[in-house]
Amino acid sequence: MKRKLWFNLVICYILSAVFMFTMLNTYGISRIEKKMIREKKDILYNEATSISSEYMSSFYKKQMALGYLTTQITVIGNILDARIWIVNRSGLVISDTRPEESKVKEINVLNIDPDFLSETFSDYTVMPGVLREPMLSVVLPVSYNYQVQGYIVIHSSLNQISKNAVYFVDGINLIFLAFLAFLCIIFIVIYFFTITPLSKLNKAAKEYTSGNYIYPLKINRTDEYGDLANSLSYMAGEMNKLDEYQKKFVANISHDFRSPLTSIKGYAEALLDGTIPFEMKDKYLGIILFETERLNKLTSSLLTLNRFENRGTFLEIASFDINHIIKQTAESFEGTCTKKKITLNLVFSAKEIYVDADMGKIQQVLYNLLDNAIKFSPQNSSIKVSTTEKGDKAFVSVKDYGIGIPKENLKKVWERFYKTDASRGKDKKGTGLGLSITKEIITAHDENINVISTKGVGTEFIFSLPRTEGFLI
Numbered sequence: 001m002k003r004k005l006w007f008n009l010v011i012c013y014i015l016s017a018v019f020m021f022t023m024l025n026t027y028g029i030s031r032i033e034k035k036m037i038r039e040k041k042d043i044l045y046n047e048a049t050s051i052s053s054e055y056m057s058s059f060y061k062k063q064m065a066l067g068y069l070t071t072q073i074t075v076i077g078n079i080l081d082a083r084i085w086i087v088n089r090s091g092l093v094i095s096d097t098r099p100e101e102s103k104v105k106e107i108n109v110l111n112i113d114p115d116f117l118s119e120t121f122s123d124y125t126v127m128p129g130v131l132r133e134p135m136l137s138v139v140l141p142v143s144y145n146y147q148v149q150g151y152i153v154i155h156s157s158l159n160q161i162s163k164n165a166v167y168f169v170d171g172i173n174l175i176f177l178a179f180l181a182f183l184c185i186i187f188i189v190i191y192f193f194t195i196t197p198l199s200k201l202n203k204a205a206k207e208y209t210s211g212n213y214i215y216p217l218k219i220n221r222t223d224e225y226g227d228l229a230n231s232l233s234y235m236a237g238e239m240n241k242l243d244e245y246q247k248k249f250v251a252n253i254s255h256d257f258r259s260p261l262t263s264i265k266g267y268a269e270a271l272l273d274g275t276i277p278f279e280m281k282d283k284y285l286g287i288i289l290f291e292t293e294r295l296n297k298l299t300s301s302l303l304t305l306n307r308f309e310n311r312g313t314f315l316e317i318a319s320f321d322i323n324h325i326i327k328q329t330a331e332s333f334e335g336t337c338t339k340k341k342i343t344l345n346l347v348f349s350a351k352e353i354y355v356d357a358d359m360g361k362i363q364q365v366l367y368n369l370l371d372n373a374i375k376f377s378p379q380n381s382s383i384k385v386s387t388t389e390k391g392d393k394a395f396v397s398v399k400d401y402g403i404g405i406p407k408e409n410l411k412k413v414w415e416r417f418y419k420t421d422a423s424r425g426k427d428k429k430g431t432g433l434g435l436s437i438t439k440e441i442i443t444a445h446d447e448n449i450n451v452i453s454t455k456g457v458g459t460e461f462i463f464s465l466p467r468t469e470g471f472l473i
Contacts, residue, residue: 036161040136041121047080048140048152056152060144070095081160083135085109085153091117094150103129109153117141117151125155134158197225204232213240261295264288315358315444319468322355322362322394323348326385329366333374341379344370347386354468355394361441362465366398368434369461373400376459394467399460405453413451414439438463 055072058064069086077084077097086095091110096102109116112127122137135155141148197219207215213236219229267284270276276284323346330344337344355362366385373383377400384399405413413435442449442463449463 033162036164037123037136037158040156040161041138044080044082044136044138044154044156045120045140047076048138048154051076051084051152052140052142056142056150057144060142060149066095070097073097077154080154080156083131083155085151085155087117087151087153089148089150093153101132117153124158131155136161197221197229201225201228201232204229204236208232208236208239213237264292315361317356318359319354319356320359321352322396322465323351323353323387325359325363326366326387326396329363329370330385332367333370336374337383340374340377342374342377343382345382345384347384349386349388353387353389353394355465356468357445357465358441361444365438365441365463366396368438369398372434372461373398373402373459376400376402378402389467392467393464395462395464397460397462399458401458404455404457404459405451406455407453410451410453 051073055064055069059066059069066086073084073086073095074097083096083098083101085093085097085107087093087109091108093107093109096107099105107130112130116122116125116137117139120139122135122139125131125135125137136158137156138154140152142150142152200217200219204215204217215236217229217233217236219226221229267276267288271281271284326346326348330346333344336342370383370385377383381401383401384397386397386399388395388397415436438461439449445465447464447466449461451459451461453459
């Protein structure tokens with residue numbers, strides 16, 4: 001497989017080199033030649049303009065002799081490697097920097113080509129007996145006293161431009177050949193430097209596929225192979241955590257199901273065999289009912305979480321007053337708060353705050369947060385529930401002044417079955433799923449929930465909801 005891959009790469013490399021050479025020596029030369037012609041046109045036109053401004057006005061005023069003008073433009077023509085004509089308005093060439101190249105002594109341009117002087121640029125000028133080869137020509141009319149008195153014509157060899165284009169491409173070819181040789185060396189080096197990491201990556205991938213997530217993958221490189229190795233190692237670590245989480249999850253479920261089932265089984269057998277006196281049956285039937293409700297609550301909570309994870313639960317979004325829902329939910333805890341002598345303080349920034357959300361799900365969030373706050377609040381304490389508005393968001397806060405959560409455990413509060421030791425000891429009703437469900441509900445609304453806690457001081461949960469547009473201030 002590896003040899004076939006590298007063979008294909010070599011073939012692609014060779015084909016690419018051949019294609020580059022072909023394109024450079026055909027299409028490339030043509031493009032470069034056209035570019036050089038464009039640049040040459042600009043140079044010739046600018047030079048013709050310069051001759052016109054510096055010499056022609058003096059010539060037409062008879063302040064400069066034709067011989068002196070010819071001498072000056074001959075120097076310019078030698079520098080440009082071009083042939084320069086001064087043509088009168090009748091088409092007769094009165095000054096020529098290279099007269100020896102013509103077979104005729106007197107040249108009348110209009111007799112050869114009547115349209116020649118009307119075109120500023122001629123990409124292919126052919127005048128047998130006058131020009132010895134095809135030329136690139138530039139024609140500039142020269143005006144004096146608001147009339148065209150003559151023309152400046154500059155010819156440049158097209159063959160020379162073509163040769164320059166070929167020389168340029170040949171230079172590129174030499175550089176390209178040197179580059180190809182260099183690439184061949186690099187190609188060989190890359191071959192040996194990639195086979196080893198690819199083998200390691202392939203081996204690691206097979207190990208991870210088989211479930212060996214602790215297989216070490218060590219590639220001490222900072223390139224893409226190193227990044228890929230780090231990504232695979234990270235993935236394996238996450239998979240290993242997930243595997244451990246699944247084992248812990250099963251163990252927690254087993255623990256939370258085993259305890260009530262053991263109680264139910266034990267008390268049911270004791271009632272059947274008469275170990276429990278008849279007059280005590282109501283007490284123990286109550287315990288059985290309590291444990292049954294606990295199992296039912298645990299099952300319902302698990303189903304709720306699974307529906308969120310599988311996206312099987314749809315939100316019924318509606319506009320409602322969040323303050324009203326908070327009041328309703330708080331009333332359901334009146335009995336519990338009375339027993340523990342806990343005061344619920346409701347503080348709202350406005351009489352009504354309307355939000356767009358699933359009212360039933362948000363009520364469940366409030367129930368879980370209040371239940372959690374009451375559970376961890378001591379007697380004769382208070383719990384503050386407040387709402388605030390900021391922009392297009394409404395923020396709900398549930399703050400208690402209870403035992404708080406240690407800093408190192410803050411991130412764990414959203415995990416399934418997470419319970420503090422105090423919770424396990426004091427409150428057997430807790431399933432450790434309430435905050436997980438709360439997190440899933442808020443996330444399903446595309447909103448955020450955060451927790452702030454200090455051990456021994458208290459805990460505050462804050463979540464956001466979108467405000468109804470019609471009620472924005």
